[in-house]
Amino acid sequence: DVKVTQSSRYLVKRTGEKVFLECVQDMDHENMFWYRQDPGLGLRLIYFSYDVKMKEKGDIPEGYSVSREKKERFSLILESASTNQTSMYLCASSLWGGALSSYEQYFGPGTRLTVT
Amino acid sequence: GNSVTQMEGPVTLSEEAFLTINCTYTATGYPSLFWYVQYPGEGLQLLLKATKADDKGSNKGFEATYRKETTSFHLEKGSVQVSDSAVYFCALSSKGGATNKLIFGTGTLLAVQP
Numbered sequence: 001d002v003k004v005t006q007s008s009r010y011l012v013k014r015t016g017e018k019v020f021l022e023c024v025q026d027m028d029h030e031n032m033f034w035y036r037q038d039p040g041l042g043l044r045l046i047y048f049s050y051d052v053k054m055k056e057k058g059d060i061p062e063g064y065s066v067s068r069e070k071k072e073r074f075s076l077i078l079e080s081a082s083t084n085q086t087s088m089y090l091c092a093s094s095l096w097g098g099a100l101s102s103y104e105q106y107f108g109p110g111t112r113l114t115v116t
Numbered sequence: 117g118n119s120v121t122q123m124e125g126p127v128t129l130s131e132e133a134f135l136t137i138n139c140t141y142t143a144t145g146y147p148s149l150f151w152y153v154q155y156p157g158e159g160l161q162l163l164l165k166a167t168k169a170d171d172k173g174s175n176k177g178f179e180a181t182y183r184k185e186t187t188s189f190h191l192e193k194g195s196v197q198v199s200d201s202a203v204y205f206c207a208l209s210s211k212g213g214a215t216n217k218l219i220f221g222t223g224t225l226l227a228v229q230p
Contacts, residue, residue, distance in 0.1 A: 004159075040222060041222060042205065042220045042221055042223050043205070045217060090159055092160075094216060096216070104150060107152075107159035107160040107161070108159050109157075109158055109159045110158070110159050
């Protein structure tokens with residue numbers, strides 16, 4: 001069965017702390033994604049990765065960085081957490097089948113981060 | 117650029133009622149279209165998909181048809197159940213590039229009452 005796991009379901013951090021959110025997939029997928037989900041805004045892409053050590057900015061990368069040292073693991077880093085980063089964070093992965101293919105993304109359960 | 121527009125919620129229905137959630141898109145080329153569902157406290161799950169015009173995706177009694185002429189992918193179900201209460205997201209994936217990014221609508225909350 002397809003599986004994407006995230007390190008925490010709930011996290012509370014203080015302003016200015018460095019925060020690490022971890023995501024692991026067991027499907028040997030090439031592509032991995034980080035989104036944040038906010039009411040009324042849907043899902044917004046923060047960063048994605050199409051290979052180990054490769055990353056590209058999504059729509060809202062400011063205040064975030066990512067790391068992909070192994071194919072199965074994709075980390076989201078908040079260098080200095082701020083209250084406006086309080087949100088639900090979702091990780092996803094998908095196959096890559098070439099430029100003309102389109103595979104669905106598989107999502108983890110999400111991490112609800114509160115920054116106080 | 118590419119975008120997805122879906123109807124605002126919440127949608128409140130009685131059990132066994134007919135459901136339609138509208139979704140329209142703007143895209144260049146021939147995107148693939150998806151409906152995802154998010155149950156309370158969970159991540160998103162793929163509900164159904166369609167990869168070319170006139171394709172019909174179906175799953176768990178839900179259906180959606182890829183209509184290129186109206187750029188729509190409306191979600192329908194003939195008889196909803198309380199267990200269908202969730203947030204539904206329409207999404208498109210534009211082909212090309214090194215990956216297939218998804219562009220999501222804002223989500224529609226469905227509440228089904230017994």
